[in-house]
Each structure stands twice: as structure tokens, then as C-alpha cells.
Amino acid sequence: MAVAAFPDPDLDPSRWVPLRYLNFFRLVIAGLFLVAGSELQLGHEAPKVLVAVAFAYIAAVLTLGFPDAARRIGLDRLIMLQVVIDIAVLATIMWASGGYRSGIPVLMMVILAGAGLVAQGRAVLFFASLATVVVLAENSWRFFSGRSSADFLQVGFVCIGFFGIAIVARLLALRAKANESLATLRGVALAKQQAVNERIIRDMQDGVLVLGADGRVRQANPSAALLLGVDSLEGRLLAELDESFSDFRVRCASADGALQRMRASGKLLRCRAVGAGEDGEGGGGEGATLVYLTDFEEILQRMQQMKLAALGRLTASMAHEIRNPLSAVMQAAELLTEEKRADVQVRLVRIINDNARRIERMVRDVLALGRREEALPEALILAPFVASLIEESTLGGAAGRDVFRVEIPARATLGIDRAHLHQILDNLVANARRYCSGKPGSVRVFAVDAGGRTALHVLDDGPGIDAAERLRVFEPFFTTHPKGTGLGLYIARELAEANGATLELADNAPGAHFVLTGRTQP
Template sequence: MTEAPVRPVAPGDLARRASLRYLNLFRLFIAALFLFFGRTVIGLGNEAPVFFVVVALAYFVTVLALGFPDAVRRLGFDRLVTVQMVVDIVALVLMMHASGGARGGLPTLLMVLLAGGGLVGQGRWVLFYAALATVAVLTENGVRTLTGHEAPEFFAVGMVCIGFFGVALMARYLASRALANEALAEARGADLVQQRTINERIIEDMPDGVLVLDEDLRVLQFNPQAERLLGRTLGPGGHLVDAVPVLAARLAEAAGEGASGEVIVDDRGTIEYRVVPPVAAGGGTIVYLQDLEEIQAQAQQIKLAALGRLTAGIAHEIRNPLTAVSHAAELLREEKRAEGQIRLTRIINDNAQRIEQLVRDVLSLGRRDRAMLEALPLQAFVRDFLDEFTLHGEAEKAQVSMDIPDGITLAFDRAHLHQILWNLLANARRYASERPGAIAVRASRDDGLTRLEVIDDGPGIAPEHRTQLFEPFFTTHAKGTGLGLYIARELAEANRASLRLLDTERGAHFCLTGPSQP
């Protein structure tokens, strides 16, 4: 025989059942108090002692019987609550009649029980409980009046009955709010658990290692990738000094937001770490770990792909001037006038120089990985460079101004920096005006970084060209190769520096930023 499936109890019903248990304990205490101490200690039932004892005994037995858990299964929860409230009202009104009417504290006790009924009852049943109590108390008071017994004024009894409705409705309203808040809290808790589970799964599947450390560098959380990169078995609560002392020492030295660096862990290679500040107070510091060799391998793959595209572009770019050279040479053999020979010779020379510049740029790109960094004194270096760059008179020298304080250094390969400055100043001279100071070269130092800036007063760079500026073979000049700025940025990255185009009101503003010391 197949049993009927048990319907799960809703969270709101669980709260009501818990409230009913506490209310039944209170009922049992009151019933026992009436039965054993109602006549002797409290002084109730003075008008009908025997009747009072019989009612108190019946009330005690009924409360005890209806309080067993089996009663919910037999009667149903809502029906059981209604039966209990009816028993409470009838028993208290009968004991009230035996004790002199509504003058004592029994009406107040009845309000307390109505409040309990409002907490565990549902819907309009709460109004039914208050109405039943009101009818019962008014009937008792009317019977006392008709039988000649001393009775309170109906106005006072009516105020008590109004209190029945007020207490019952207020209790029901508060219970509804409490149940709604409890359901909302449970739903939010379930969403939070689900979100936490998702976050933990994402962190576990991340290709980067993740460590969460407290202020004392104790491990709060970690993912499997962190253990793989460090070659250690990490445990929650363990100290990082015991597991990876070299990494703990680096983190202690470079404490602060955004700290980063590289560390060698045994023979597993170089690990790059990056510290992220905590998202909340006491949330722990997050450390991201990456295998530097894997990063370099990925970068190499990207560079190889770019080199393939570059080679294809070079082949295309070389083919055009070579075609022009070949055609000019053919015509030169047929041309007999001296003027034509001069023109064709000039064409050959121009295209040959263009090919030479293109090859020179490509060769410079191939030497980017052989950077030999040294702390270059910028003032002397740029002064010597400008003497070489401006060889065609004082007007050309006056066109470029230099503002570099003494003592500023830049960690850079000498040949690479020379080529970057040559590309930047050649572009600036091409578009700047001829007035003195049209091109400005200045430098500054801030927090261990040196900024070398080249600014001109030319027309600037069109907004639609800014995103393509550092792409290979992009140029707006008829005789340009389109490799100058691309190679300049590649050489800057090879020297752990960055080359950016900054916003300015007029002209072009390039900024080369790198460390002051190697």
C-alpha cells in the first residue's frame, strides 16, 4: 500500500505552530492556576464556588487534551486554533460569572488570550474570536442584570469589548508583518546561499590563483589554482609564513592597496602577485597569483600572431615601392632627355629610402627583447639628442624647447629611448608650427615613476584616428610607413614603460612613463 506523500510545511506555518505551542503552555499555566489557587489565593468564584471549581477543572482537562501534538493531526491546525479559542472564551466568561462579573482581571486575561489568537489565527477568524468574546461578555452582563445581581455599567463593559477587537486586530497585524518579514529574510538567505555557491564555483574554476588573507597573513580562503601555483597544501586558518615564507615576506614588505610584484617559489618558476584591497571592513585582503611563464607564453603567442599579420603587411608595403622602382628603371632606360632622367632618378631614390626606412623599423622591432636598462639622466640625454636632431640651423633648434629638471632619471635602453624620441619629435616637427617653442619636451618625477612628455602646437589628432594611432601601418602621411608609433609603443613596453596619447586642447601630447631606476 502506497502512503500519501507528506506535504512540506511552509515557513509561515512553522512560525504559527511555534507560537501555538507557547500559547498552549500559557493556557496550561492559567488553567492550573485557576484550579489550584483560584479560590484560596486569588479569591475567584466567591458567588458560585462549586461551579467555579467545576469550570476550572473542565478547562484544565480540555487545555491539556487539546495541547497534545496529535490534536493538530486529528483536527487540523486552523480548526484546532478555533476550538481552543472558543474553549478559552467560554471558560473565562463562565468563571467571570461565578466571580462577580466583568469587574475583576478576567476580562484583561481574556484580552491576552485574544492577542494570542490573533498571532496564530488567520484572516477573518480573528474577528470571529473578538466578536464571540464580546457577545459572551455582554450576555453575561445582561444575565446578571436581569437576575438582580450586581453588574457593571454597560458602557464600561462596552469599552472592554471594543478593547477585544483592538487587541485582536493589532496582534493579527503584527503577526502578518512578522511572517512577511520572516519569509523575506528566508528568501534573501536562500538567494545569498545560492550566490555564495556560485561565487565559490567561479573562484574554483578561475585560471588565476586566489588567496584571501587577514591582517596577520592567515589564510581565510583559497582556490585549487593557488595551491597548484604555490606547490603547497593550504589550510583555512593556517599562516602564510609557514606555507610560503618568501611570498609572505614580500606581502609584508609591499603592504598596501594595489601592491604587485614577482616572487620565485622554489623551482616552480616565477609567480606574479597582485594585492587587491578588501571590499568591506574585516573582509580580508585578496591576492591574485599568476604564473609569469604562462603569461609570457600567452603574450608570445599574441606577438607571433601579430608578427604574422605584420609580415603580410610588410610584403604588401614593399611590393608597391618596388613596382614603382622597377617601372621607373624601365622608363629610365628608354628616356633620352636629361630632365626626365632627373625626375625618374628622384622617384627611384624616394622609394628606395622608403623601403630602407621600412626595413629599419622592422629590424628595430626584432631587437625589442634585448633591452639593456640603465638609469639615464634625462637632462643630459635629451640635450645631446636635440643637438643631433636639430642640425639645420638656429631656427630649427629654437622650435624645440626643453624643460627637464636636473637629477631626473629614466630606466631605459639608450638606443630604444633614442628611437622613441626620434619618432615622436619627427611627427611633432611634421605637424607643428615653425615658431619658437612650438614643440615642448618636458619631464617630471612622481612616486618612483618618471614622465617624459612631447607636446606640439599642431592641429592635433582627429578623434576618429585616436583608436588606430598605435596600430601597425596606420598613417595619415603620404610618405609615412605607419610603423613609427607602433614600434615606439613596443619598445616602451620592452622597457617596462608605457606610451600614451593624452587629451589636450591643441596639438598632440604624448607621454612616456617608466620607472626611475632599473
């Protein structure tokens, strides 16, 4: 047969596959020449030549149409030989069928188009040139021998078409080959990326499940089976594994997910469900759902360890900070028992009271850290809240209120615990009031929209914060005020984080500039 059933692996498939179809076309054309040549008005000037050429063409197609011929001759030489035979056979049949008007040049165009797909380099131009020469030569022979010849202008247009078809076919072949190479490279890169993703998902500690619309597990990584306490997951209904998953799509669809304890493994898991591709479509198929499982007990343990470490650092810092005022209290108490003068006794008692109050403030501020777990955020309207806080801090004095300039939109809200916001702003406002110039409007408090969040700014016109101290302003027990405890800003930032907000120090403008940013709604 002319079409090889099993292509040779050593042959270039981008050339061998179209060559197989071209061989099949040659076999069909040779059969038509042999069986229906007379009905197609072919070979009427030399019928025996038509039959002989048709037999020879079939023999050539059958001989050169197998991969073995390409291995023996070489693919490029085989293509060259086949196309030359095509042009020679078609030129002979055109001569035996009345020349150009027989329509054979149209078949030559088809052969040249096929040659442009399988040949390489300038061979396609050689084939177009060869076809042009034989067609012009045959028509010239008819013209000089007095036979019926075609108009040379028409023949010239056809010959120009030979070159056009051959070049276009070659360009299309090059474009297809380039696209195929690019697709191959991208396929290799995609396969590597998929292998990396599969390795990451397989080795990650969190469990990942892909569920169908019926709640059946389609895919799962080993961590998911371990967290759920089962041997295998694929093909099983999630509700059968644990009854707590019966309504998981509703409970776990939120951004934070839901906590539930597994019956089989006894683990407390954080379950979060999202639609595949973020919109319910994508890699998991229509209606697929991705379920992420996290061992929440391990998270709690890490959080507890971090709290204990932070508590250790805080305790060490407190011990160091309390030692100084406590030493002053002890020394003053010893002197008080020896001192007889009333004025000195009053001075020593004042020292004892001042340092005792300093220790008491330290203890009170540290105890305030325990309120982090009691955050009850609500959508606070900032304008009246800030106005009330400033009213309290200035004790109703008009001169003290003039120092503050409040620029907060009437509808601006911040999702935060009321008591926490009061403590944060009280600290920021007190610091700004302490370091500002005292002129009217020297402390600005304003709020702006920050991309769906609210940013509350507190800034003063004081000297600002030195570059060397900017990195330490939120450290516990760091203060530049002689009577400060150094816990105000530290606690303020801790309380902000407990409410999902951030407290940051912006650039001096020209004084200290603090920004509290949080959600508009809790």
C-alpha cells in the first residue's frame, strides 16, 4: 500500500504524515488515469502512452510510498524523486492529452502545494521552476509545430501561480512547524509545572480535596487522608466519612472557613471550601469544589508557644523596668525612717508615691494585653466617637480643643472594638498633644478611604521621631518620656491587630504621623 500503517519513529512526523496523504492522492490520481482516462478526455492524442504512463506511475507510487524507501534513500531525496516523477508523468499526460487545455496544470498546482508542505529549503522553488519549464516547453512545441497551442499569457499566469502556490505552501508548513515546536515546548513546560504542583500538593501538610457536584471525592492528597483518619478517599462520599461534613458547603464556604472535630481521627480541623477556578468552573470540572483542611490544633500549639515566648520576653523586660522604681522606693523608705525633718520626709514620701504609681501603670498596661481575646468589633461611626474622645481628653476646655483639627467624613466607619479603639486613640492623641506646638490646629485627626478600608490618621506639628528611634517606637518599654512606661504604642498596635487592623508610623509630616487602618465593617 502507498500509505504506511505504522510510521517509522526515525522519520520526522511533521513531514512524513503529510507525505503519506500526498502518496494516497498520487495513488488515486494514477488509478483515475488508468481506469477513467478516456472518459476524462485524456490521452486522446496518444492512448497507449497514457496507459503506459499510468501503469508506471502506479508502480512508482507503490514502490516509493513505504517508510522503507525513506530509510534507504533518505527522506529529502525521496521527496525530490517523487515530485520530479509527478511533474514528468503529468507533463507526459498533458502532451498526450492536447496540451495546456487538458487541465493537467491544475493537478501540477496540487502537487506543488503538497511538495511545499513536505520539502525543505529551496527545493520548492526548483519544483515550481521545473513545472514552469515543462509547461512552457510543451506549449512552445505545439506552437512551433503548428498544433493547437494555448495563449502564452494564460500559460504565463499559470506558471506564476506555480511559484505562488509553492511558496505559500512552504510558508504555511514553516508556520505550522513553528507552532508545533512552540506547542511541544509549552507542553513540556506545562508537564514539568504540573509535576511540581503535584509534588507540592502531595507533600504539603494541609489536606486538599476535589469534590464533584454530588459530594464525591475525585482527588485528594495524602495529608487529607491522614487528617480525616482514613486510608483512601477517591470515589467516596465526603458525608460518609464524617457526618459533620453533611452541610460543609454552607459552613465552610466563608473566607475564614469553619472549625470541626473529626470523628475518625479526633483532630480539630479548619475546613474551607471554594469553587474550583474561583467560580465553580475549572480544573475540577463543572460544579467541582476545592476543600482545604488544616490541622487547627497544631496552629493553636504554635500560637501557644509564641505566646509563651512573648510572655517570657515581656516578663524579663518588666522585671528590668520595675527594678529601677522599686530600688528608688526601697531607698526612700530606708531614708524616711532615719530622716527627722518634715520637709525632707514629704519629699521622700512623694518619691515613694511617684514610683509606686509608675509601677502601678506598668502593671495596668500589661494587664490590658489580656483584653486582646475580648475583641467585640462593631461598625463605629468615627466622627462622633473621635469628637467625644477629644472632649474627654481636654476636660471640656475650649483652648485645649482648639489644638485639634478633626476632618472625618460623617459616614466614615471603622470595624473595631469600641473599648480598644478608645485606648488606641487615647494613646495616639495624648502623644500628639504632648509633643505638638500647642497652636490651634497643631494636631490633625482625619480619615480617608483606603480601597475599601478606612485609614484614620493622627499627626502633629512637633519635632517628629528621629530616624534612629523609628524602628523602636512599637517595642515594649521603649519611651523617650521620663514618666512613660513604654507600653502605650506597643499595646495600641497589639489591640489593633486583635481587631484585624494595622497601626503604622508614617513619615514625619513634619511631626509624628500614625495611621490606623482597618475594615469599614467588622
